[in-house]
Amino acid sequence: MPAHDRELDVALFGATGFTGQLVAGYLAEHAPPELRWAIAGRDLPKLQALRQILTQVAPSARDVPIMRADVNDVGSLSELAARTRLVASTVGPFTEYGGPLVAACADRGTDYVDITGEPEFVDRMWLEHHQRAQQTGARLVHCCGFESVPSDLGAWWTLQHLPTDVSIEMRAYVQAQG
Numbered sequence: 001m002p003a004h005d006r007e008l009d010v011a012l013f014g015a016t017g018f019t020g021q022l023v024a025g026y027l028a029e030h031a032p033p034e035l036r037w038a039i040a041g042r043d044l045p046k047l048q049a050l051r052q053i054l055t056q057v058a059p060s061a062r063d064v065p066i067m068r069a070d071v072n073d074v075g076s077l078s079e080l081a082a083r084t085r086l087v088a089s090t091v092g093p094f095t096e097y098g099g100p101l102v103a104a105c106a107d108r109g110t111d112y113v114d115i116t117g118e119p120e121f122v123d124r125m126w127l128e129h130h131q132r133a134q135q136t137g138a139r140l141v142h143c144c145g146f147e148s149v150p151s152d153l154g155a156w157w158t159l160q161h162l163p164t165d166v167s168i169e170m171r172a173y174v175q176a177q178g
């Protein structure tokens with residue numbers, strides 16, 4: 001089925017994890033009403049408990065669909081990828097767990113984003129799945145987490161203010177409390 005005809009816009013895989021719960025809470029609070037999103041993971045009772053918590057953030061979260069998918073069950077990943085336009089994954093370490101979902105998304109023509117900061121994983125996914133993704137139209141976008149986005153945007157912003165005819169080396173620093 002073409003990606004634009006699918007039943008969901010976004011499936012959040014790994015919704016029960018620490019980062020996944022933050023993303024789910026953000027979606028419950030801020031997603032536009034027309035966005036069709038679902039929470040996905042391997043543990044149904046945990047997903048049901050999470051949905052219950054999300055209703056405290058936004059009562060409409062009671063209608064958020066739950067999808068079961070496990071990294072060790074490639075059929076479940078294929079079904080997950082087939083039902084949505086995009087999968088956002090917070091299931092890591094990605095080198096260990098991430099490959100089968102990227103394969104399923106590349107195969108099904110499903111867009112994919114993750115929060116990996118593991119360069120070896122990104123390289124391997126490009127080697128193994130980029131060609132297939134080009135055939136199906138899937139856009140595979142890694143490194144959408146805090147570890148990557150501020151430095152990427154910072155580098156992009158900085159380059160707007162520097163000469164273009166010299167070679168530039170850049171370092172990024174982050175100061176945080178917590």
Ligand SMILES: NC(=O)c1ccc[n+]([C@@H]2O[C@H](COP(=O)([O-])OP(=O)(O)OC[C@H]3O[C@@H](n4cnc5c(N)ncnc54)[C@H](OP(=O)(O)O)[C@@H]3O)[C@@H](O)[C@H]2O)c1
Pocket residue numbers: 014015016017018019020041042043046069070071072090091092093094097115116117144145146147148
């Ligand atoms: N780049 C960045 O800025 C950034 C920021 C934060 C995190 N991360 C990375 O993101 C990943 C997640 O971090 P976290 O702290 O949220 O970890 P976490 O709390 O341990 O969450 C891991 C998630 O993966 C799920 N999972 C594990 N094995 C699975 C399987 N076989 N099938 C399906 N789901 C499975 C867990 O499900 P259950 O709940 O059922 O156990 C849980 O939802 C880590 O690799 C971390 O390094 C990166």
